[in-house]
Amino acid sequence: MIQIKDLRKRYPDSEGEALKGVNLEIAEGDFVSLVGRSGCGKTTLLNIIGGLDSVFDGTVEVDDRNLGTLDDVELARYRRRTVGFVFQAYHLLDHLTVAENVALAARFGPGDTPQPADQQARAVEILDLVGLPGPADRRPTRLSGGERQRVAIARALFKRPRILLLDEPTGNLDTATGAEILDLLSTLHADFGLTILAATHDKAIEGAGRRLLRMSDGALTDGEWAPP
Amino acid sequence: MTGRGLWRSVRDDLKRHRRHVGAGGLGIAVSIAALVFFLALGLGVREVLLGEVFPVDRIEVHRPSTDLNLLAIKFEIGKDTMDAATVAKIEDIDGVAAVYPKMRLLIPALASGGESLIGTGMQTELVADGIDPLLVADDVGDAFHDPRMDRSMVGSPCGETTICPDGTTCVGATVFGPGECREVIPVIVSEHMVELYNGAFRRAYRLPKVNPQALIGLGLDISFGASSLRPSGRRVVRDRVELAGYSDAAIPLGITMPLGFVRRLNRDLGPEGAADGFHSAVIAIDSKDDAAGVVEAVERLGLDVRDGGARRAAFFMTVLLTTVSLVGVVILAISALHVMHVFALLVMIRRREIGVMRAVGASRNDVRLLLVAEAAVVGLAAGALGLIGAVVLAWTADRTLAAGLPDFPFKPETFFSFEPWLVAAALAVAVLSCVLGALAPSIRATNPDPAEILSSG
Numbered sequence: 277m278i279q280i281k282d283l284r285k286r287y288p289d290s291e292g293e294a295l296k297g298v299n300l301e302i303a304e305g306d307f308v309s310l311v312g313r314s315g316c317g318k319t320t321l322l323n324i325i326g327g328l329d330s331v332f333d334g335t336v337e338v339d340d341r342n343l344g345t346l347d348d349v350e351l352a353r354y355r356r357r358t359v360g361f362v363f364q365a366y367h368l369l370d371h372l373t374v375a376e377n378v379a380l381a382a383r384f385g386p387g388d389t390p391q392p393a394d395q396q397a398r399a400v401e402i403l404d405l406v407g408l409p410g411p412a413d414r415r416p417t418r419l420s421g422g423e424r425q426r427v428a429i430a431r432a433l434f435k436r437p438r439i440l441l442l443d444e445p446t447g448n449l450d451t452a453t454g455a456e457i458l459d460l461l462s463t464l465h466a467d468f469g470l471t472i473l474a475a476t477h478d479k480a481i482e483g484a485g486r487r488l489l490r491m492s493d494g495a496l497t498d499g500e501w502a503p504p
Numbered sequence: 505m506t507g508r509g510l511w512r513s514v515r516d517d518l519k520r521h522r523r524h525v526g527a528g529g530l531g532i533a534v535s536i537a538a539l540v541f542f543l544a545l546g547l548g549v550r551e552v553l554l555g556e557v558f559p560v561d562r563i564e565v566h567r568p569s570t571d572l573n574l575l576a577i578k579f580e581i582g583k584d585t586m587d588a589a590t591v592a593k594i595e596d597i598d599g600v601a602a603v604y605p606k607m608r609l610l611i612p613a614l615a616s617g618g619e620s621l622i623g624t625g626m627q628t629e630l631v632a633d634g635i636d637p638l639l640v641a642d643d644v645g646d647a648f649h650d651p652r653m654d655r656s657m658v659g660s661p662c663g664e665t666t667i668c669p670d671g672t673t674c675v676g677a678t679v680f681g682p683g684e685c686r687e688v689i690p691v692i693v694s695e696h697m698v699e700l701y702n703g704a705f706r707r708a709y710r711l712p713k714v715n716p717q718a719l720i721g722l723g724l725d726i727s728f729g730a731s732s733l734r735p736s737g738r739r740v741v742r743d744r745v746e747l748a749g750y751s752d753a754a755i756p757l758g759i760t761m762p763l764g765f766v767r768r769l770n771r772d773l774g775p776e777g778a779a780d781g782f783h784s785a786v787i788a789i790d791s792k793d794d795a796a797g798v799v800e801a802v803e804r805l806g807l808d809v810r811d812g813g814a815r816r817a818a819f820f821m822t823v824l825l826t827t828v829s830l831v832g833v834v835i836l837a838i839s840a841l842h843v844m845h846v847f848a849l850l851v852m853i854r855r856r857e858i859g860v861m862r863a864v865g866a867s868r869n870d871v872r873l874l875l876v877a878e879a880a881v882v883g884l885a886a887g888a889l890g891l892i893g894a895v896v897l898a899w900t901a902d903r904t905l906a907a908g909l910p911d912f913p914f915k916p917e918t919f920f921s922f923e924p925w926l927v928a929a930a931l932a933v934a935v936l937s938c939v940l941g942a943l944a945p946s947i948r949a950t951n952p953d954p955a956e957i958l959s960s961g
Contacts (some may be wrong), residue, residue, distance in 0.1 A: 329953050348868050349869070352868075352870070355862075359862055369860060371520045383866075384865045392508065403586070
């Protein structure tokens with residue numbers, strides 16, 4: 277499903293490479309945990325796979341589409357339809373309600389929910405799915421960290437993506453809340469067959485993934501199957 | 505981006521950033537108010553100046569003569585008339601609606617009559633010219649026309665003592681032979697002639713004051729070719745004319761006859777070539793805006809504009825409107841920079857939001873469209889506000905001027921003209937300046953990839 281060959285990335289202000297020839301294949305339905313120290317290139321790798329960063333060398337193919345050849349509109353459509361991205365900092369928009377945050381992508385392409393009422397209904401449905409049945413009309417500022425992360429996951433799932441990318445999904449959460457999010461991810465993976473790639477420091481997520489990849493200094497150093 | 509999504513985003517964002525966009529919009533509103541106020545004032549003054557004081561929808565042009573001064577005498581060098589080809593060239597000038605040539609009567613003439621009006625007969629040398637009746641159709645209707653235009657018609661023979669049927673007169677009868685009964689020629693005069701008579705002339709000669717309207721229908725006998733100053737040595741043709749009305753287009757001192765009639769008199773009784781040249785031409789202009797261009801074009805043909813006031817007024821208005829427009833453009837440019845600054849600030853504040861929108865599936869153009877649409881809405885609202893401000897300012901100025909200025913000729917009810925195109929242009933300019941102001945910041949904000957925006961936001 278995801279094929280990465282000799283992926284290299286250099287930031288303009290940086291002397292060294294952030295990614296140094298990464299090669300990786302991820303099959304459909306995989307739950308991959310990507311671990312490594314801060315600054316090792318995990319977020320950069322996720323950004324490139326997620327279509328958030330289009331400047332790189334090498335080949336990144338998702339469903340046989342080479343992301344390096346897509347123009348801005350095609351890349352936007354890819355971000356809207358194929359991948360869902362969950363940020364460590366949630367990145368919810370405080371001026372919108374929870375439901376509006378979840379349905380934000382619909383403003384840029386209606387897909388199967390062209391009517392605002394349908395979008396609201398779908399947002400509520402997904403919020404319910406991620407264990408947040410109540411606060412659709414509240415502002416994100418009124419929610420706890422765990423609730424915000426659930427909203428961020430709901431937003432990523434709104435367009436029914438086949439790939440879910442998570443950057444430190446439990447990084448800002450306490451242990452108990454982190455465990456709940458982990459349960460949610462496991463459920464989404466098991467029930468919907470989502471391909472999940474989660475960059476994390478969290479030992480619990482390391483264990484939750486069916487496949488563990490280690491990264492160090494811009495390169496994949498080790499990969500192993502996690503216990504079933 | 506979907507239309508519904510765009511509208512929802514624009515509405516939400518403007519509501520949220522109302523203080524910032526309000527500040528930017530206010531600058532545009534003030535600029536539009538100033539621009540529209542001064543342009544409406546310029547247009548209003550122009551309307552009075554060019555429409556009433558110096559009407560430039562019609563200008564009169566002539567070919568200036570070159571004179572050689574020798575003591576008290578000026579010797580003319582070259583022709584001071586224009587031919588039919590020149591008239592045709594004038595007709596081809598952009599902005600010219602019609603050309604009405606004028607021709608002076610180039611033979612002496614004596615007018616006599618007036619017994620019915622002042623009790624005693626008068627005889628006077630007559631100055632006359634001929635104009636196209638269409639030129640004065642608005643003033644005197646079809647009463648002024650050339651009744652003998654159809655040369656194939658022949659009147660019944662008559663002698664010097666014959667009484668012709670009503671509306672006709674015996675033309676051309678002499679002791680040597682008969683004439684023929686033909687239609688009386690209608691003429692027009694300038695109202696200034698009557699004013700002159702009622703002013704100094706009647707007082708000097710102790711004559712009664714006359715009512716101009718009562719003079720319409722007054723007949724005069726004319727001896728074309730005759731003169732009391734010196735023997736003309738020409739054939740004299742006796743004829744009769746009748747006053748058909750008044751017009752500013754008539755010769756200031758004398759009578760004005762139909763052009764065709766004067767041309768025939770010049771041809772039959774005047775020197776060689778007297779019927780070939782026109783002494784001036786009245787040019788009807790499509791629009792007052794074309795006046796300056798038409799004046800320039802006729803001057804290139806070697807002609808002069810007879811009414812210098814109109815020419816100066818047209819030039820003055822062109823300069824005034826250009827200056828006002830330039831000032832307005834400068835004000836607007838400053839406001840657009842202000843808007844650019846406001847939107848740059850807004851974009852900076854909204855950097856993370858833009859990154860999130862991009863991350864969930866907005867393209868660069870989606871976000872640019874959103875920001876530009878917000879600017880357009882701000883511009884539209886600011887333009888409307890500016891227009892309202894300009895109207896209120898104009899109303900206040902009109903009231904103040906009405907109370908403060910003494911009555912003077914052509915004092916208008918309003919000094920402002922809010923023409924529909926001005927309103928539409930003001931709204932368009934307001935929207936455009938806001939959109940242009942927002943364009944650069946929106947492009948700058950959306951150029952980086954979402955990852956870069958979010959990592960720096």
